[in-house]
Amino acid sequence: MRYKITIEYNGSSFSGWQKQQHSANSIQETIENAIFNFSGEKVTLHCGGRTDAGVHALGQVAHFDMEREFELYRIRNAINYHLKSTPIVVLNTEIVDDAFHSRFSAKKKYYEYRIINRYAPAALEAGYVWQVFNPLDVNTMREAAKHLLGKHDLSSFRSKDCQATNPIRTIDDIEIIQNGSYIYIKISAISFLHNQVRIIVGTLVEFGKNRTNPQEMLNILTQCKRNAAGVTAPPFGLYLVKIDY
Amino acid sequence: MRYKITIEYNGSSFSGWQKQQHSANSIQETIENAIFNFSGEKVTLHCGGRTDAGVHALGQVAHFDMEREFELYRIRNAINYHLKSTPIVVLNTEIVDDAFHSRFSAKKKYYEYRIINRYAPAALEAGYVWQVFNPLDVNTMREAAKHLLGKHDLSSFRSKDCQATNPIRTIDDIEIIQNGSYIYIKISAISFLHNQVRIIVGTLVEFGKNRTNPQEMLNILTQCKRNAAGVTAPPFGLYLVKIDY
CATH class of the missing domain: 3.30.70.580 (Pseudouridine synthase I, catalytic domain, N-terminal subdomain)
Structure with missing residues (x-):
């Protein structure tokens, strides 16, 4: 069974x-x-x-x-x-059914990344959110994220240790929600490269910090190399929310 | 200063x-x-x-x-x-200003009580939410809560150790939000009796569990004695959210 x-x-x-x-x-x-x-x-x-x-x-x-x-x-x-x-x-x-496979039968996976964007440390959520001190411009982040939607070679957004043979992935949705000092980045796709969500988050945070022109995301994407993108956001802010079958 | x-x-x-x-x-x-x-x-x-x-x-x-x-x-x-x-x-x-007093100048205080309503224990929020196993009927809870709004003698909803001389308080708002397995009870007022929020929450949970007729809340209220109301909900689910001045 x-x-x-x-x-x-x-x-x-x-x-x-x-x-x-x-x-x-x-x-x-x-x-x-x-x-x-x-x-x-x-x-x-x-x-x-x-x-x-x-x-x-x-x-x-x-x-x-x-x-x-x-x-x-x-x-x-x-x-x-x-x-x-x-x-x-x-x-x-x-x-x-015996044909069901938790990985291969998955239709969509939903991740959420939680950021606290303030100068004061987190007392209640310490260790469960990434604290970013500099004020983030969420609209710049949203505009930059749009360039990642759809099917792309995501070589810039995968760990050097990623073992996937094919770096092409399709991102269905990126939603960025601001609620007080909290910023939630929700990303869904059928599958992800190694560290993909955390590198996308680290890169979006740099856009938000520096108010970089969102068009610059296209440049990062087309370079297809890891060092074109931003830092890998820390693991403790990342949540696998659900998987559709 | x-x-x-x-x-x-x-x-x-x-x-x-x-x-x-x-x-x-x-x-x-x-x-x-x-x-x-x-x-x-x-x-x-x-x-x-x-x-x-x-x-x-x-x-x-x-x-x-x-x-x-x-x-x-x-x-x-x-x-x-x-x-x-x-x-x-x-x-x-x-x-x-020197006339400011954090307690006496307060215009409104907002508390939130967090419940996880499911059979499986909480892995992530353990110790920060009250776990209630039996399914709660949120609509019954909302109907029962309405009877508490406004100015009342809240003797049924205060700790036996409460030292306030006057048990009359005005509750401005009680909002009950359900999000998946989570239930948030938000209560605001200019001031509260000792354990008032936790006893109200414990009582509302009993209405939600047993689908008690919401009118019964009036009976609890008018008895003006602590043992008319429900249990005192545990402290770890309670958050003082903000204070208006």
Whole structure:
């Protein structure tokens, strides 16, 4: 039986989603262990969007195959029971067709990046938002972001470690919302290159800081090299919000 | 010179705003110490809305008198420097008239109470929202809340330890916002009785859980005794949002 689970986690204390040879602190392994502890089965968990160390999720999706059958609410509660000392929570459990794959069946992924734009440090959200001291011009950021929409070679916006063979991606939407000192950058696409959201955010912040001509984004895009773009925004401001199937 | 400061804090680790004889862990004392550390003056800090242990603030307001004069941004930065190991931050500093008093000059105070209404525990907001497992009917809560608007004897909604001589208060507005699993209850008034917001929230949650006839709120109100109302919601879901002057 194939199960699909939706997961929320605070990524602060983890080495990222993916299980690594020499690290026991991945989200994947933590959940796999919780599943083993209640079912006695060693399963392999596949996720919809691999998150890096420190990145959070409000709606990560993963699937796994398990021999034994349990009622869905029991699976959720049992995994959560074994995760109770961790900041990982299973929100929902579904039975899916064997053809379902959390990564390959994904139709759209939604990320949100949270910035606090003020001089005073964050007391309540410290460690969960990126603090940018200089005042950001959100309209410049919005204009610059428009040039990224649609299908492009996004080589300027991927980590040097990105292992994707094809750097072409289609960005469906970039929405920038300002609410008091907070700025939320929401980006959706069917798939992303490694660090793509964080490099786009880092670049948009430079546009906002310096009120750079938004047309300059086209120049960054067409150079197709990582150092044309801005810094990689820190992981702790990034949230994988949901995945559509 | 009288200074007005606006403050954000995470109340989780504090005994509350007010300095106590036998506790060194009040927010008031922590900030007074920070002011002493940069100015060498022992000031007394008066706040707009005293918050209990565990209650947070996004926009607490306080005032103090200081002999020496400093530029406003230097006061903010110097206090924040001395608060940097604490989850307290001064957002803003102003010079005010000697007649200004953070409590007595207040025109309106805004509180927000945050609930997560789902069965799965909170991974990201754990300790910053009240988790209510049973599904809440928000419309019932909204209807019940309407009966509390305006001027009433709120004896049913005050702590047994409340020291106010007069239990009559005027509630200006109660707004209940639902966003996914989150429910935000926003209450504004010129002043509040002790635990008033938390008891109102605890009572509204019981209406939402049991779909109690909203008219029943009138009965609770007119009984004018604490045990007519519901539980006191936990402190960690409560935020003092702002104070108008």
